[in-house]
Amino acid sequence: MTHPSLGSFRRVLAARGEQGDRPYGTPGTGGPSCSPREILRRLRGAVPGCPLLSHPEELRPYECDGLTAYRQIPLAVAIPESVAQVQEILRVCRTLRVPVIPRGAGTGLSGGALPNRSGLVLSMTRFRKILAVDPLNRTARVEPGVTNRAISEATSPFGLFYAPDPSSEVACTIGGNIAENAGGLHCLKYGLTVHNVLSVKILTAEGEWLVLGSEAYDAAGFDLLALLIGSEGLLGVVVEATVRLLPRPPLARLIVAAFPSVESASTAVGKLIGEGFAPAGLEMMDNLAIRAAEAFVHAGYPVEAAALLLCEFDGGPEEVDDQIELAEKRLRESGADFLRSSSSEEERLLLWKGRKSAFPAAGRMAPDYYCMDGTIPRRSLPEALLRIARLSEEFRLPVANVFHAGDGNLHPLILYDASHPHELQQAERLGRRILELCVELGGVITGEHGVGVEKLGSMCLQFRAPELAQFHRIKEAFDPDGILNPGKAVPLLHRCAELGAMHVHQGALPFPEIERY
Amino acid sequence: MSLQDQDLTDALAGEVRRAYDSGTPLSLVGGETKPFLGRSVTGRRLPLGEHRGILRYEPTELVLTARAGTPLSQIHGLLASQDQWLPFEPPSFGASATLGGTIACGLSGPARPFTGAARDFVLGVRLLDGRGEVLRFGGEVIKNVAGYDVSRFVTGAQGTLGIFLEISLKVSPRPPTSATLVWEEAPETAVRRLCRLAAEPFPLSAACHDGERLFLRLSGSKAGVQAAANRIGGERLAEPELFWQSVRERTHPFFARPGPLWRLSVPPATQPPVPGAGTPFIDWAGAQRWWKGSIEPAALWEWARSRGGHATLLDAGRSCLQPLEPALLSLHRRLKASFDPKGILNPGRLYDQL
Numbered sequence: 083m084t085h086p087s088l089g090s091f092r093r094v095l096a097a098r099g100e101q102g103d104r105p106y107g108t109p110g111t112g113g114p115s116c117s118p119r120e121i122l123r124r125l126r127g128a129v130p131g132c133p134l135l136s137h138p139e140e141l142r143p144y145e146c147d148g149l150t151a152y153r154q155i156p157l158a159v160a161i162p163e164s165v166a167q168v169q170e171i172l173r174v175c176r177t178l179r180v181p182v183i184p185r186g187a188g189t190g191l192s193g194g195a196l197p198n199r200s201g202l203v204l205s206m207t208r209f210r211k212i213l214a215v216d217p218l219n220r221t222a223r224v225e226p227g228v229t230n231r232a233i234s235e236a237t238s239p240f241g242l243f244y245a246p247d248p249s250s251e252v253a254c255t256i257g258g259n260i261a262e263n264a265g266g267l268h269c270l271k272y273g274l275t276v277h278n279v280l281s282v283k284i285l286t287a288e289g290e291w292l293v294l295g296s297e298a299y300d301a302a303g304f305d306l307l308a309l310l311i312g313s314e315g316l317l318g319v320v321v322e323a324t325v326r327l328l329p330r331p332p333l334a335r336l337i338v339a340a341f342p343s344v345e346s347a348s349t350a351v352g353k354l355i356g357e358g359f360a361p362a363g364l365e366m367m368d369n370l371a372i373r374a375a376e377a378f379v380h381a382g383y384p385v386e387a388a389a390l391l392l393c394e395f396d397g398g399p400e401e402v403d404d405q406i407e408l409a410e411k412r413l414r415e416s417g418a419d420f421l422r423s424s425s426s427e428e429e430r431l432l433l434w435k436g437r438k439s440a441f442p443a444a445g446r447m448a449p450d451y452y453c454m455d456g457t458i459p460r461r462s463l464p465e466a467l468l469r470i471a472r473l474s475e476e477f478r479l480p481v482a483n484v485f486h487a488g489d490g491n492l493h494p495l496i497l498y499d500a501s502h503p504h505e506l507q508q509a510e511r512l513g514r515r516i517l518e519l520c521v522e523l524g525g526v527i528t529g530e531h532g533v534g535v536e537k538l539g540s541m542c543l544q545f546r547a548p549e550l551a552q553f554h555r556i557k558e559a560f561d562p563d564g565i566l567n568p569g570k571a572v573p574l575l576h577r578c579a580e581l582g583a584m585h586v587h588q589g590a591l592p593f594p595e596i597e598r599y
Numbered sequence: 600m601s602l603q604d605q606d607l608t609d610a611l612a613g614e615v616r617r618a619y620d621s622g623t624p625l626s627l628v629g630g631e632t633k634p635f636l637g638r639s640v641t642g643r644r645l646p647l648g649e650h651r652g653i654l655r656y657e658p659t660e661l662v663l664t665a666r667a668g669t670p671l672s673q674i675h676g677l678l679a680s681q682d683q684w685l686p687f688e689p690p691s692f693g694a695s696a697t698l699g700g701t702i703a704c705g706l707s708g709p710a711r712p713f714t715g716a717a718r719d720f721v722l723g724v725r726l727l728d729g730r731g732e733v734l735r736f737g738g739e740v741i742k743n744v745a746g747y748d749v750s751r752f753v754t755g756a757q758g759t760l761g762i763f764l765e766i767s768l769k770v771s772p773r774p775p776t777s778a779t780l781v782w783e784e785a786p787e788t789a790v791r792r793l794c795r796l797a798a799e800p801f802p803l804s805a806a807c808h809d810g811e812r813l814f815l816r817l818s819g820s821k822a823g824v825q826a827a828a829n830r831i832g833g834e835r836l837a838e839p840e841l842f843w844q845s846v847r848e849r850t851h852p853f854f855a856r857p858g859p860l861w862r863l864s865v866p867p868a869t870q871p872p873v874p875g876a877g878t879p880f881i882d883w884a885g886a887q888r889w890w891k892g893s894i895e896p897a898a899l900w901e902w903a904r905s906r907g908g909h910a911t912l913l914d915a916g917r918s919c920l921q922p923l924e925p926a927l928l929s930l931h932r933r934l935k936a937s938f939d940p941k942g943i944l945n946p947g948r949l950y951d952q953l
Contacts, residue, residue, distance in 0.1 A: 216868070217798060218798070219794070219868045220794075220797065220867075241798065241799075263744045265742055269742070270741075273715065273719065276751065277715060277719050286930075290926050291926075292930065296864070296907055296908055296909060297906075298865050298908035300755075300864055301909060302911070302920045302922075303923050303928075304756055304760070304931055305705070305718055305751060305754060305755055306930070308718060308751035308752050308754070309747055309752040312748050313747055317747075329799055329801075331800050352659040355772075356658050356659035357772070358682060358772030360772065397802065397823060398802070398823050398827060400820075400823050400826040401802065401822060401823025403822075404820045404823065405820060457738075457740040457741075460660055461657065461659065486742070489740070491741075491742045524738075524740075526740055526745050528744050528745050529740070529743060529744065530744055531744070533746070541745060544745050545745075545746060546735075548732050548733075549735060552728070552937070552938070553746055559933035571746070
């Protein structure tokens with residue numbers, strides 16, 4: 083997903099000066115062992131047919147991913163088309179200790195594909211073949227640059243689909259989904275990427291070809307597939323994946339229910355889940371998000387409502403109609419004062435459109451917005467919203483809230499104007515306070531967007547030194563030279579020690595000249 | 600044995616630290632119901648069953664956290680009182696089975712192809728590594744991508760990477776209605792039939808073939824189950840609970856046949872026959888097959904590998920997993936060393952030198 087509204091970040095960062103290598107994430111290579119010119123010469127020699135971009139103008143499109151607040155021009159971008167080329171590139175980079183940053187469609191929201199100044203971006207977008215669809219085994223074998231949507235389109239003649247549907251599903255690729263363990267609007271019922279991938283082929287940093295998982299439902303030995311999925315490109319480069327396909331449900335229907343208070347909407351969510359309803363998706367929006375979405379797409383949402391629930395059921399018609407009727411009753415009992423259930427596919431898509439446009443709609447309310455991704459236990463939803471509202475007042479920045487209510491995944495959108503001095507920093511501080519709140523309520527700092535560079539500091543809130551040390555040891559077992567995506571996902575221990583000191587000062591940051599992320 | 604809930608974290612951490620200092624291998628013991636699932640371990644016994652107790656459970660959160668020594672039966676009982684269950688339907692192989700042992704062995708029952716495997720429901724763990732250090736990974740929320748997914752990675756490692764102290768699981772409402780359909784089906788057509796059915800949007804929750812008959816369990820709302828049953832046809836099985844229990848716990852008469860038991864994990868549409876005589880018992884809608892008989896292990900491993908799966912011999916004392924490719928085995932060893940540098944946790948349980 084791109085965020086054109088974040089364009090003014092660029093000005094701010096230009097004012098900050100070019101960003102250097104980030105010293106606080108996973109340990110890196112310690113820098114290349116030779117000059118940029120020599121690196122390019124060696125790469126060209128090793129993969130003569132492979133496009134290798136190195137002019138500043140060619141590199142510009144790769145300077146950031148969906149988190150445009152962080153930008154860095156890389157040394158070069160390689161766009162290989164064969165596994166052999168990837169293998170050669172990795173070999174050269176390992177020999178010369180050049181960081182390699184694997185990249186899919188670049189839609190990630192945490193800076194996981196942010197380039198390294200002295201590193202190579204390895205773009206996997208030319209790997210876009212669907213190698214096989216096996217309707218009896220209900221699997222598709224695909225290259226990593228294939229989009230989620232393309233898999234579902236190729237498998238729909240068999241009545242099958244690939245379930246994970248992140249908001250960027252039209253553009254985002256399976257390789258990136260695997261790196262981030264992507265979720266989506268329907269992961270409440272169908273699970274995350276980790277639940278929908280059977281096997282991946284990876285190249286390790288050492289250029290070794292490994293198959294993790296199997297074409298069956300499990301594999302001998304350790305569950306390496308679970309470890310790789312969500313590892314943010316630090317453990318290996320995915321060159322092929324076998325994904326699980328599901329029978330497409332014949333019918334889906336959506337209820338939109340409005341509530342006079344966030345508390346009553348939250349209670350309704352607990353009630354539906356506790357009573358055994360199994361919605362395919364269960365989303366909530368607060369008043370600011372409702373008004374933004376309605377003004378943007380006119381989905382017919384009641385703009386006075388304090389909270390809106392969107393609750394979808396899918397399956398056989400008998401089952402769906404049954405559930406819709408019962409759920410409507412429960413929602414009314416929980417205080418819903420407006421109910422609308424889709425009776426056609428067009429109506430269902432229109433009702434979804436408001437929720438699906440929440441981010442761009444928020445983008446029209448302020449020049450910039452910053453999207454958070456914390457997760458909390460569902461019961462804490464009212465408290466979380468109340469305290470986010472207080473933080474919003476404290477920092478004098480509006481926050482619109484959309485969440486995956488069924489699984490407690492919050493997406494507060496902090497609205498600000500980066501052209502005002504300090505508003506970007508204020509937005510970042512407010513964001514960090516929201517993540518602190520999520521951890522305090524028993525939740526976590528990221529539900530589906532990943533840590534990337536954005537949440538390295540917040541990782542110290544969630545993990546202690548022994549766990550972080552174990553993460554680094556796992557990285558070392560896969561990539562002893564630290565060439566794959568260094569500086570991402572796992573903070574160095576001294577970084578956390580510094581942040582610990584910062585917390586003593588209650589948000590008054592010492593050393594304001596040091597970059598924070 | 601005391602049945603009291605108690606927290607033995609400090610005592611267990613002390614035991615592991617002493618073993619680490621002296622380089623003494625430990626043989627981890629929960630309810631002692633599953634020794635046959637791996638190779639026998641030579642080491643000092645470390646009993647874990649008294650570290651027990653359900654710590655947190657709120658039905659509306661669909662999350663349960665318990666100490667690893669908690670009896671599985673206690674968890675089933677508590678969940679049932681709220682019309683909830685563990686959707687991966689784990690077998691227990693005995694009344695003393697513990698939560699820790701179940702997750703350490705990564706066990707899933709007949710519902711697995713439709714609801715997910717044990718690892719899919721593990722949200723977080725607290726564990727002791729091979730240095731005696733307490734580590735916490737994951738959490739008690741359903742979505743969490745902070746850090747590597749260590750909780751799922753250690754599931755199924757049979758204690759070779761760490762000792763579970765606490766486990767948080769996602770639980771689900773128990774489907775309000777279930778029905779099992781049964782009909783005669785020849786082994787030659789069973790696989791294809793199972794795969795065809797599983798590709799249809801029916802509310803399936805289990806599907807197996809016992810060599811002669813095909814069994815299909817539907818679960819969901821009353822209207823949904825009824826509508827699917829009418830479309831599919833077949834007879835309604837009497838006492839379906841007992842039947843699926845016998846499949847799950849491997850007490851079905853098939854498992855009493857002579858010869859060692861093999862588990863074949865293969866892509867569901869894999870066509871029989873298996874090398875060697877005899878008809879397999881097909882579960883997981885084709886993806887898990889049981890086979891009884893004597894055969895050179897290498898022949899079955901090659902058969903399973905060439906079809907994209909793997910085979911495991913389950914025979915008390917001499918169980919063995921499909922051998923790993925050298926590069927993969929060496930990665931396993933590096934990862935094992937990162938959790939357990941002196942190799943004291945259940946050494947050799949899965950593979951030699953692991």
